[in-house]
Structure formats: structure tokens, C-alpha cells
Amino acid sequence: MKPLDRFISQMVESARLAQTQDASAATALIQKALAESGLLPQGGLPQAPMAPAAPFVDLNQAPGWRAGTSRRHGRGAVHAPHPSRHRANADAQAPGRFVGGSFSCAAGARRYKLYIPARPAQGPRPLVVMLHGCTQNPDDFATGTAMNALAEEHGCLVLYPEQDKGANHNGCWNWFEPAHQGRERGEPAILAGMTRQVIGEHGGDPARVYAAGLSAGGAMAAILGADYPELYAAVGIHSGLPAGSAKDMMSGLKAMREPGKGRKLRQGVPAIVFHGDADHLVNPGNGEAVLAQFLRAQGAELQQHTEAHDHAGRRCTRHTWRDSAGRSVVEHWQLHGAGHAWSGGNPAGSHTDAAGPSASAEMLRFFLSHHG
Structure with missing residues (x-):
């Protein structure tokens, strides 16, 4: 076996x-x-x-900032980095504020971290919601994706919701449970409400709101795009799964190994998908399934383009579907030889692959070309 x-x-x-x-x-x-x-x-x-x-079983290795100093050495060992490597806003290229907050509603409560650029706002700011993967937290995910530095360049707010360990002891978003797969209930309702609150309190632009995530966070981003198309103008799914691809823990594990189609979407939002073809935790076919799910929902004739790229030694194939105006509406980045990690990420964060291309830069480029 x-x-x-x-x-x-x-x-x-x-x-x-x-x-x-x-x-x-x-x-x-x-x-x-x-x-x-x-x-x-x-x-x-x-x-x-x-x-x-x-509970749902986390398939990711624990990141260094949680590992402590007593872990074994040798193959598979996790060594704890210096604590300062994972402190809030450790990126010197992100001079803005990284503040904490919380949100609560009838569906529940969650904490979050929010990056606010240092440069003065020239009007309502775009907002990117970043959903971490299992075993991660907002500080670690911000470090690994380096999204704050990019947000500073473009004047974006970046919201990092934090999964509560009481809801999932491994810190996974519960994408595989029906209670968290529908509009105005469970974690999608919490995340959408949190998004609206941050928009109202911090001068966000309601027409330029986006959601992205890794692994379990990517699966939840797909759910947000499926159920809140009026709120999120585009979504990014990295190493994730289609919305509605599981109904419990066991079917979630099966979906990770044998990709399904997911449910039919009522309305399609623009989507950019990243997945490594050597991902042994979430079958690469899930990237194709997410792609198909959002393509089917577009409801318009699109023109497909395919390009080969080489980023710092990492080969990748980019498939793009454009509308009649030539705007990229759906993108699929196949990362050749890449595993289960954020492409082009900062190795100071967990579950990152520094080889590139930069998923953060490409997602932000894609996001800012769309508005609600």
C-alpha cells in the first residue's frame, strides 16, 4: 500500500x-x-x-514557530527559528501598521490581523483577505506570502483572519463541513461579516475586495467566491479544492486524494488558481477542478491562451481565459515540480517555495484588474 x-x-x-x-x-x-x-x-x-x-486531520507539517526547541534532529525534523523571524510585520519592506482586531456575529467570532499601508490613502483602498492554511496563523502567513510589502506598493489593506483552535484544533478552516459551506452561516458568514466591518472601519473600497488562501484557506476562498460574488470581486486559490467538494472529514480526505467537481456556482467571479503538479497532500487535479468550477460559472465566451514560463529555475505553465475586451478573467498556473507550498514565498514563513513565480504578486496583479 x-x-x-x-x-x-x-x-x-x-x-x-x-x-x-x-x-x-x-x-x-x-x-x-x-x-x-x-x-x-x-x-x-x-x-x-x-x-x-x-476532528479534521491536518496534513501539513507544523511550522517552525510552533515546533519549540525540543524537536528531534534528522530527516523530517522541524527546527524552531529565532522568535523575531515570526514577529508581527517583520518585513522591512512593509512599513505600515499590522494591527489586531476581532469580529463577532450570530455565526461566531474570530480574531484577525490587518495591514494598513504607511502611505496616505488617495481614496478608498482595495482590500485583500488572506486565509492561512492549517497550522499557520496571520503573522506566519503574512511573513511567508510577503503580501504586506506588495500591498504597501499598491496602497492595499490586507486582512488576515485567524481560525480559532476551538473550531479546529489544527487551525484549519472547516471547508469540508456543510455547516461552513453556505451563505450567511458558519465560517463564510463570519469571514464575510469581518470583511464588511473592515471595509467600513478602515476606508476599504467595496468595489475592490478580494479573497485568497492556501490549502484549507484556498478551499475557503473558493467558498467565499461561490457564495458572496457581490462582495468579493475576484478570488485566488493556491493548492486548494473546489467549493462543495466534501461533506465531512472522510470525504474531505478523499477529495484531497481523488478530486471531485464541486458544486455548480450560481454566479462566477474572476479566479486565479495556483497548484504544484508534485503536490502530494492535495492532488493537483484539484487545481483543475477549481478552474473548471469557476470557468463553468462565467456565462460568457472566453478566449484561451497558454504560455510557458521559467521563474528562478521553476518551470510553470500559465493558462489564461480572456473576455471580449482582452481582460484576463480566469487563470491557472501549473507549477512543475512544486509541492504543497506558497509559490515564490519567503522561507521565513511556513509552507513556502521560494522558487517562484510569486503567487502574491500575480494574484495582486490579477485582483486589481477587476472591480465589482
């Missing part, structure tokens, strides 16, 4: 054990699977009581 197939089968079995209230056996199996896959030291984690329902 292949390692990924074995890992998934162990996760499915752990979910069954948890549902039968055999918490200790489920915990032991999860730790065994994570240890065998190299995502956990062989000694495992301290035992802790499990909830009756199994």
Missing part, C-alpha cells in the same frame, strides 16, 4: 474509532499515522481526551 493510501486509511479508521467512543485507540492510531508519515516525532504528542467526533 502506498504511504498516502495507508495514511488516509488510518485516518478513516481513527474516525470510526472516535465515533464508537474509543478515544484512546483513535488517538493512538492518529499518532501512529502521523509518526509513520514523518509529520510527528516518533514519541508522539502528550495524550489528551478526544471529542466524540473526530
Whole structure:
């Protein structure tokens, strides 16, 4: 049995054990699977009581800022960087303010970080909502994507919502649960409400609001684009999955391995998709499935263009669909040889690939060509 197939089968079995209230056996199996896959030291984690329902299993390695100093050395080891590498607004190219806040509504509450450019606003500012992946937080994601420095150049606000560990102990957005896949409910309602609040309080431009994310954050960005087309003018999905591609934890794991089509969208928003063709955590076919989902929803005849690029030794193929005015409406960046990481990212952040192309720069370029 292949390692990924074995890992998934162990996760499915752990979910069954948890549902039968055999918490200790489920915990032991999860730790065994994570240890065998190299995502956990062989000694495992301290035992802790499990909830009756199994939580979604994070497939990303813990980033260095969470690893502590006692992790093992050798292959698969995670070494903690100096704490200053992950402090808020560590990027010297981003001289603006990086402030904390919170939002609450009937669906729940979440904290966030917001980047406010240093340069004076010349009018309402564009707003980019950045959704981190599993095990990440706003500071780490801002560091890894370097989006704040780009936002400073273009005068954009950047909002980094933070998943609550009480909602998902691995910090994953719950894209795989029906309760968080619909309009005005669950996490999409929280994120949309938070977006509106930041627009109102910080001079955001309601016509230039965008959402992007990595992995679980990419899957949630797809949901926001699907359910709030009047709020988000465009979305960026990096190493994510289509909206509605799962209905629970087990089908979520299956979708990560065997891509589905996702649900039909009522209205299409412009979308830019990045995915590495060597991604062993989220099958690269999911990038194509996201692409197909948003293309089907465009409702207009588009002209396709294909270009090959080489960025710092990383080959990639860019597929572009343009409208009658020549504007790029949907883009798909296939990253050849790339794994599950933010393309062109800063290695000081977790889950990044410095080889490029810069997903942040390309997404921002794409975003700012669209408005609601």
C-alpha cells in the first residue's frame, strides 16, 4: 500500500474509532499515522481526551514557530527559528501598521490581523483577505506570502483572519463541513461579516475586495467566491479544492486524494488558481477542478491562451481565459515540480517555495484588474 493510501486509511479508521467512543485507540492510531508519515516525532504528542467526533486531520507539517526547541534532529525534523523571524510585520519592506482586531456575529467570532499601508490613502483602498492554511496563523502567513510589502506598493489593506483552535484544533478552516459551506452561516458568514466591518472601519473600497488562501484557506476562498460574488470581486486559490467538494472529514480526505467537481456556482467571479503538479497532500487535479468550477460559472465566451514560463529555475505553465475586451478573467498556473507550498514565498514563513513565480504578486496583479 502506498504511504498516502495507508495514511488516509488510518485516518478513516481513527474516525470510526472516535465515533464508537474509543478515544484512546483513535488517538493512538492518529499518532501512529502521523509518526509513520514523518509529520510527528516518533514519541508522539502528550495524550489528551478526544471529542466524540473526530476532528479534521491536518496534513501539513507544523511550522517552525510552533515546533519549540525540543524537536528531534534528522530527516523530517522541524527546527524552531529565532522568535523575531515570526514577529508581527517583520518585513522591512512593509512599513505600515499590522494591527489586531476581532469580529463577532450570530455565526461566531474570530480574531484577525490587518495591514494598513504607511502611505496616505488617495481614496478608498482595495482590500485583500488572506486565509492561512492549517497550522499557520496571520503573522506566519503574512511573513511567508510577503503580501504586506506588495500591498504597501499598491496602497492595499490586507486582512488576515485567524481560525480559532476551538473550531479546529489544527487551525484549519472547516471547508469540508456543510455547516461552513453556505451563505450567511458558519465560517463564510463570519469571514464575510469581518470583511464588511473592515471595509467600513478602515476606508476599504467595496468595489475592490478580494479573497485568497492556501490549502484549507484556498478551499475557503473558493467558498467565499461561490457564495458572496457581490462582495468579493475576484478570488485566488493556491493548492486548494473546489467549493462543495466534501461533506465531512472522510470525504474531505478523499477529495484531497481523488478530486471531485464541486458544486455548480450560481454566479462566477474572476479566479486565479495556483497548484504544484508534485503536490502530494492535495492532488493537483484539484487545481483543475477549481478552474473548471469557476470557468463553468462565467456565462460568457472566453478566449484561451497558454504560455510557458521559467521563474528562478521553476518551470510553470500559465493558462489564461480572456473576455471580449482582452481582460484576463480566469487563470491557472501549473507549477512543475512544486509541492504543497506558497509559490515564490519567503522561507521565513511556513509552507513556502521560494522558487517562484510569486503567487502574491500575480494574484495582486490579477485582483486589481477587476472591480465589482
